[in-house]
Amino acid sequence: xxxxxxxxxxxxxxxxxxxxxxxxxxxxxxxxxxxxxxxxxxxxxxxxxxxxxxxxxxxxxxxxxxxxxxxxxxxxxxxxxxxxxxxxxxxxxxxxxxxxxxxxxxxxxxxxxxxxxxxxxxxxxxxxxxxxxxxxxxxxxxxxxxxxxxxx
Amino acid sequence: xxxxxxxxxxxxxxxxxxxxxxxxxxxxxxxxxxxxxxxxxxxxxxxxxxxxxxxxxxxxxxxxxxxxxxxxxxxxxxxxxxxxxxxxxxxxxxxxxxxxxxxxxxxxxxxxxxxxxxxxxxxxxxxxxxxxxxxxxxxxxxxxxxxxxxxxxxxxxxxxxxxxxxxxxxxxxxxxxxxxxxxxxxxxxxxxxxxxxxxxxxxxxxxxxxxxxxxxxxxxxxxxxxxxxxxxxxxxxxxxxxxxxxxxxxxxxxxxxxxxxxxxxxxxxxxxxxxxxxxxxxxxxxxxxxxxxxxxxxxxxxxxxxxxxxxxxxxxxxxxxxxxxxxxxxxxxxxxxxxxxxxxxxxxxxxxxxxxxxxxxxxxxxxxxxxxxxxxxxxxxxxxxxxxxxxxxxxxxxxxxxxxxxxxxxxxxxxxxxxxxxxxxxxxxxxxxxxxxxxxxxxxxxxxxxxxxxxxxxxxxxxxxxxxxxxxxxxxxxxxxxxxxxxxxxxxxxxxxxxxxxxxxxxxxxxxxxxxxxxxxxxxxxxxxxxxxxxxxxxxxxxxxxxxxxxxxxxxxxxxxxxxxxxxxxxxxxxxxxxxxxxxxxxxxxxxxxxxxxxxxxxxxxxxxxxxxxxxxxxxxxxxxxxxxxxxxxxxxxxxxxxxxxxxxxxxxxxxxxxxxxxxxxxxxxxxxxxxxxxxxxxxxxxxxxxxxxxxxxxxxxxxxxx
Numbered sequence: 054x055x056x057x058x059x060x061x062x063x064x065x066x067x068x069x070x071x072x073x074x075x076x077x078x079x080x081x082x083x084x085x086x087x088x089x090x091x092x093x094x095x096x097x098x099x100x101x102x103x104x105x106x107x108x109x110x111x112x113x114x115x116x117x118x119x120x121x122x123x124x125x126x127x128x129x130x131x132x133x134x135x136x137x138x139x140x141x142x143x144x145x146x147x148x149x150x151x152x153x154x155x156x157x158x159x160x161x162x163x164x165x166x167x168x169x170x171x172x173x174x175x176x177x178x179x180x181x182x183x184x185x186x187x188x189x190x191x192x193x194x195x196x197x198x199x200x201x202x203x204x205x
Numbered sequence: 206x207x208x209x210x211x212x213x214x215x216x217x218x219x220x221x222x223x224x225x226x227x228x229x230x231x232x233x234x235x236x237x238x239x240x241x242x243x244x245x246x247x248x249x250x251x252x253x254x255x256x257x258x259x260x261x262x263x264x265x266x267x268x269x270x271x272x273x274x275x276x277x278x279x280x281x282x283x284x285x286x287x288x289x290x291x292x293x294x295x296x297x298x299x300x301x302x303x304x305x306x307x308x309x310x311x312x313x314x315x316x317x318x319x320x321x322x323x324x325x326x327x328x329x330x331x332x333x334x335x336x337x338x339x340x341x342x343x344x345x346x347x348x349x350x351x352x353x354x355x356x357x358x359x360x361x362x363x364x365x366x367x368x369x370x371x372x373x374x375x376x377x378x379x380x381x382x383x384x385x386x387x388x389x390x391x392x393x394x395x396x397x398x399x400x401x402x403x404x405x406x407x408x409x410x411x412x413x414x415x416x417x418x419x420x421x422x423x424x425x426x427x428x429x430x431x432x433x434x435x436x437x438x439x440x441x442x443x444x445x446x447x448x449x450x451x452x453x454x455x456x457x458x459x460x461x462x463x464x465x466x467x468x469x470x471x472x473x474x475x476x477x478x479x480x481x482x483x484x485x486x487x488x489x490x491x492x493x494x495x496x497x498x499x500x501x502x503x504x505x506x507x508x509x510x511x512x513x514x515x516x517x518x519x520x521x522x523x524x525x526x527x528x529x530x531x532x533x534x535x536x537x538x539x540x541x542x543x544x545x546x547x548x549x550x551x552x553x554x555x556x557x558x559x560x561x562x563x564x565x566x567x568x569x570x571x572x573x574x575x576x577x578x579x580x581x582x583x584x585x586x587x588x589x590x591x592x593x594x595x596x597x598x599x600x601x602x603x604x605x606x607x608x609x610x611x612x613x614x615x616x617x618x619x620x621x622x623x624x625x626x627x628x629x630x631x632x633x634x635x636x637x638x639x640x641x642x643x644x645x646x647x648x649x650x651x652x653x654x655x656x657x658x659x660x661x662x663x664x665x666x667x668x669x670x671x672x673x674x675x676x677x678x679x680x681x682x683x684x685x686x687x688x689x690x691x692x693x694x695x696x697x698x699x700x701x702x703x704x705x706x707x708x709x710x711x712x713x714x715x716x717x718x719x720x721x722x723x724x725x726x727x728x729x730x731x732x733x734x735x736x737x738x739x740x741x742x743x744x745x746x747x748x749x750x751x752x753x754x755x756x757x758x759x760x761x762x763x764x765x766x767x768x769x770x771x772x773x774x775x776x777x778x779x780x781x782x783x784x785x786x787x788x789x790x791x792x793x794x795x796x797x798x799x800x801x802x803x804x805x806x807x808x809x810x811x812x813x814x815x816x817x818x819x820x821x822x823x824x825x826x827x828x829x830x831x832x833x834x835x836x837x838x839x840x841x842x843x844x845x846x847x848x849x850x851x852x853x854x855x856x857x858x859x860x861x862x863x864x865x866x867x868x869x870x871x872x873x874x875x876x877x878x879x880x881x882x883x884x885x886x887x888x889x890x891x892x893x894x895x896x897x898x899x900x901x902x903x904x905x906x907x908x909x910x911x912x
Contacts, residue, residue, distance in 0.1 A: 069453055072473055080428060080471035085420035086413020088592070089472070090543050091624040095850035098543060126413035139411040146403065146816050149271030149824055151410030152417060152543040152592030177859035183850060185543050185593045186271045187827025189861030191820075 055115050059084065060128035066115075074110040074118050075099045078125060086126040086155050090183070097182030098152065100159040101125050107163025126155035129162060138162055141199035149186035157182050161196060170202050247375035249334040249383060251303045252327070253282060259358055259372040261286065262294045266304035267323070268314040268564050269297070269406060270542075270594030271824070272879040273817035276404045277320055278327060280813055284397040285331030285390055287355040288371065295405060300566035300586035312566040315599055315709065317781050317877020320813055324875050332387035340384075341377035342369045357396075392811070392872060399870065402816040406590070418562035418589045419621060421549040426617040427456060429610045430475040432482050433464040433630050436843035437704055438489040441465060449478035458482070461609035463602065468614055472621050479623075491704040492843035496636075499703055499840065500534060503638035506659045506699050507532055513657060513697035514676045516685045520693030524653040529732055530642040531725060533903045535717045537838035538634040539847070540710055541855055544592020545627045550607035551617035556583030557608060558617075562591035564598040568668070572601045573608045595828070596709035599667060600632050628853050629845040632708030633838055635661040635680065639721045644693075649733030651744060653693035656684050656722075661707035662700050663714055675700060680707075682714035683722060683884070688751050688779045689744040705840065711828055712780050712880035716887075720833075720905060723776040723888030727895065737775050737892065738764055751777065753869055754786040754806045761867055762788035762804035771801050774892030778884040782876035784808045787826065787885035789862075791893035796911045798890050800830060800862035805882050807866075810873035818878045822866035825882035831856035833887035835908040854908075 057064050057074075059082060066081050073092075078084050078101070087110060090098030094109040101110045102124040103117070130136035135143065138158055148154045160182050164171055171179070173193050184192070196202065246254040246262070254262040263282050269275035279293045298304040304312050308322045335355060342360035343350035346367070354361045360369045392398075409415035434441060444465050446458035454474025459466050467478035506512070548561035550573070557577045563569045566586050574581040591598060607620040622630075637660040644653040663679040664671050671677050676698050678685060684696045710716065730740035738759050745751040755777055758764075767773045771790040778785045785807040791798050805822045812818045835854040839846045847853040866882075891902040894911065902910035 072471075076471050076473035080473070083422060084413075085416070085422070088417075088543070089419060089545065089621075091850050092476070093624070093849055093851065096543065096624075130412060132408060132412055132414065135408070135411060142411045143407050146407055146820065148404075148407055148410035149273075149820055150269075150543065150591060150593045151271065151406065151415050152590075154410050155413050158411060180858050183543065183855055183857055185541060185595070185828065185831075185855065186820075187824040187831070187856065187861070188820075189827065189856075189858050190823055190864050192858070 055119060057115060057118055057123060058121070059123045060125060068115060070116040071114045074101065074113045074115050074123070077115050078110060084125055084127055088152055088155055090153065096153070097160055098156040100156040100163070100182065102159060102163055105166050107160050126159055129158060137199045138195070141195040144198060145191045145195040147188050147191040147195050149188055153182060153184045157184065157192060165200065170200050171196060172202065245375060247378045249337050249378070250330055252330045253286070253334055255334065255338070255371050255375050257372045257375050259370055260292050260294050261288055262296055264296050264298040264304070266298040266312060267319040268588055268591055268594065268598070270314070270564065270591035270598070272821060273404060273814060274314065274319050275406050276401070277813045277817060278323060279405070280397050280401050281324065281327040282331040284395050285328045286335045287396070288358040290397060290401055292358055293405065297588040300570040300584070305567065311568065313599070314564045314594070315596060317783070317879040317881065320875040321782060321877055328389050329387055332389050333383050336384045336387050337378050337381040338371050338374050340381045341374045344381070345369070345377055398813050399811060399815065401814050404817060415590050417544050417592045418549070418560065419544055419547045419592070421560040421589060421619060423549060423551060423560070423617045426549065426619055427468050427614065428470065428472045428475050429466045429468040429618050429620045430472065430479050430623060431461065431464045431466045431606055431620060431626070432479045432484060433626060434486050435629065436486065436488050436492050437706065438491045439486045440489065441484055442487050443485045445483040448481040448483070452478045452481055457614055459610060459613040461606060461613065463606055466606070466610045466620070468610065468618065475621070476623055488843065494704060494843050495841045496536070496839040499636060503636060503659045503701055504532065504534065506701060507638040507640040507657055510657060510697065510699070512699050514674050514699070516676050516681050516698050517694055517696040519695070521653065522655065522693070522695055524644045524693055526647070526652065527645040527732060528642060529728055531728065531903055533639045533641070533721045533724070535637040535720070535905050536909070537636050537705065538710065538832050538836045539628055539631040539838050539853060540595045540597035540708070541628070541853060542593030542595055542597050545624055546597070546603035546622040547619060548604040548607035549617065549619040550604070550611040552577050552608060552611040556585070558585045558587070559604055559607065560587045560589060561604050561607070562589050562598055563601070563604055564591070564594050565601060569601040569604040572605050576605060576608045577612055595711045596713060597631065599709050624850070625848045628847050628849060632666055632706045634710040634716065635663065635707045636703065636705065637717050639718070641721060641725050643725065643729050645729065645733050649735055651691055651729055654691045655695045657697040657699065658684055658718065659699040659701055660714070661703050661705065663707050663709050666707040667709055679709070679714045681718070683718040683779065686779070687722060688748055688784070690747055691744065711825065712883040715778065715780050715884050716829065719776070719778045719884035720887045720891070723778070723885065724891050724902065727774070727888070727892040728901065741777055750808045751779070751784045754784045754808050757867060757869060758786040758788050758804050758806040761806065761865060762790070764788060768801060772893045772896035774889040774894070774896065776885040776888035776892065778881060780877065780881040780884060783878065783881040785881040785885055787882065787889040789886060789889035789893050791890055791897065793894065793897055797834070798894050798907055798911070800890055802863045802865065803886060804865045805867070805885070806869060807878065807881055808869040808871065809878050810871055810875045812868050812870040813875055815868055815870065818868050819866045821878040822882045823864045825880060826864050826886045827856055827861060829883040829886040830862070830890065833890065833906055834860065835906050837906050837908070
């Protein structure tokens with residue numbers, strides 16, 4: 054048994070210790086907002102928070118998440134009350150296909166915990182999540198809007 | 206007001222014929238729509254239902270892969286119906302003949318055609334429903350319908366100072382016949398078209414609630430992943446699943462025509478089981494091929510012209526003058542949509558149900574019917590949101606596999622590809638070798654050009670017919686239909702039939718051919734001693750729309766005055782009715798071009814949703830740039846050598862330029878926006894690099910050209 058606390062809710066799961074957290078979240082617990090993109094920590098679609106840190110859940114074994122607070126996109130905000138980043142994403146019309154955006158939002162909200170006013174250069178250095186629709190410019194504008202910063 | 210003529214209406218009516226969707230009558234335009242007992246709504250046709258609570262469900266017959274059809278299609282209906290966007294509910298249409306694209310005669314999303322082809326049918330369907338609601342109110346009130354107007358979901362009788370909401374009329378409207386000639390709005394009456402700048406799907410895509418194919422969950426479903434033979438054309442001869450079956454969570458291992466499927470409780474167990482398989486293959490003839498052998502063959506074909514099929518032969522081939530010749534070579538590239546291929550299927554004795562992120566419902570449906578041995582109308586397809594498409598999901602390989610596995614295990618199953626499967630079993634942007642020559646007269650005008658394209662047939666890969674002589678108009682896109690007014694022009698197509706699956710990738714054919722045409726235009730302009738913008742304008746004298754995009758992008762970018770430390774390059778393209786032009790401002794970072802700013806302009810006719818058009822111009826620019834920078838698929842011993850995003854390189858934030866997109870919107874009919882801007886960024890960058898260091902990129906990606 055592996056005990057995980059996801060979005061404040063405790064789940065006791067009969068899964069191997071080495072199962073990546075991504076699959077526990079998606080296929081076992083059934084929260085599908087966190088996406089699978091590469092399986093090798095390259096694309097960032099699967100980003101969740103372990104306590105305050107943004108991690109790539111596709112390479113994080115569930116054993117590493119035991120005793121920690123796991124936060125997924127489902128708990129970043131709600132449809133009724135999107136958080137500041139989500140509001141900015143809506144205002145700037147960031148998503149196209151939208152598939153990578155859960156990961157983008159979790160990665161950037163993770164970054165904001167240590168760097169509340171990232172510049173475009175900070176984003177370029179710290180955020181390596183892949184978006185194949187090419188929404189990078191709108192992400193920069195949305196982050197600037199949400200954090201009161203300036204784009205280049 | 207404009208009215209559609211009878212012939213148009215008959216054509217539209219025939220589109221509706223045969224609809225069996227959601228209880229809609231056999232002729233969606235007549236009013237046999239009260240059938241479905243589960244709703245009291247008014248269903249004038251297969252495209253919409255007006256509910257008593259004023260909400261209107263609009264069925265979207267195109268797949269939403271980011272390009273905005275889930276917003277754009279309903280906007281067109283809603284405007285003619287005269288309802289606010291807040292009242293719109295969307296539903297992806299099931300697979301049915303009524304939802305076929307009027308151009309393709311298939312239910313398909315591709316070629317940047319959705320808005321262009323559905324523009325009139327959707328306007329007409331909205332206008333027809335509006336007329337029926339007005340007639341219902343007129344009947345209730347005993348007045349002539351012509352004395353009534355509508356506003357924001359309400360029928361208005363101004364003379365008698367009364368109104369009726371559409372929701373209050375759903376019962377009365379059911380007995381109203383559809384009008385033979387619904388009156389369309391004149392463009393100045395549009396309330397939504399050209400004015401709506403939000404997307405209906407954005408809120409769902411920022412909180413994890415949008416459901417993609419991979420998110421489908423069906424009671425009792427299993428997860429499966431398939432081990433495909435690594436070499437193109439290879440077949441499984443035997444396999445040992447002993448170790449795979451020992452993996453915790455693995456339920457079964459079954460052979461299907463495409464490979465070996467490991468069925469499990471969860472995706473990860475299926476992946477683990479797959480890794481534990483031992484398989485023997487008959488590798489087949491392609492096992493001896495590599496990028497080098499293919500490239501040598503392509504270059505030889507381009508050079509000697511063996512098997513060349515004439516595509517355009519205009520004027521003389523024997524002009525003399527200053528002559529330039531060049532050969533270009535384009536490598537294979539993969540789509541790499543963020544959502545790996547997947548589909549969920551349930552095969553039972555009653556039929557097949559499929560949930561999938563597909564761009565090609567009609568073929569997925571027909572193919573599933575064949576596999577399951579059931580009639581086509583026993584195959585239901587639920588289209589989900591697509592995590593990117595770019596043409597990859599025009600192929601039914603992944604839906605077929607879900608059907609095969611479900612049939613084998615007699616349970617619902619989601620077949621999910623790993624990224625490595627996606628990279629190694631794509632339908633690729635074809636390899637290509639192009640030989641071009643051009644002749645300049647004494648004044649430096651381009652008077653003759655020859656262009657031979659060696660590229661696998663993209664139409665053949667799609668299962669679509671080629672021209673009788675074997676010419677593929679898609680593989681030859683932007684060559685056969687070049688917008689340049691070149692008096693003597695000869696184009697030839699050579700199909701190498703390489704054995705690599707040839708794919709339709711965002712602006713297929715055109716994405717490579719435009720690189721060749723535009724880079725060569727820059728070579729010619731340079732040889733002629735002319736400004737590359739003026740050189741192009743001189744070849745587009747009969748094409749004001751093309752001239753306008755070029756002049757506008759030049760103005761936006763301050764052409765001729767690049768930002769300090771950069772050089773500029775310009776390119777023009779044309780894709781399915783849309784003229785597009787790009788100026789790139791570039792510096793070099795070692796051997797890598799760094800695009801500081803990109804300016805892109807497209808003439809899209811009427812822009813239904815300007816924000817979505819801008820998104821597409823920005824996104825296509827990044828997609829084209831990403832592919833040009835370093836995306837390369839290579840073959841060794843018959844197999845793809847790349848695996849995942851660590852060796853198939855795509856753009857990330859740190860390479861994304863500042864993009865200034867601009868729309869030339871007009872009263873012309875809408876044209877496509879999803880693909881055009883893919884084609885112009887790479888040649889614009891290449892020309893800027895030439896201006897910096899004098900190096901010509903005659904190969905893509907740039908990582909090879911400038912190495």
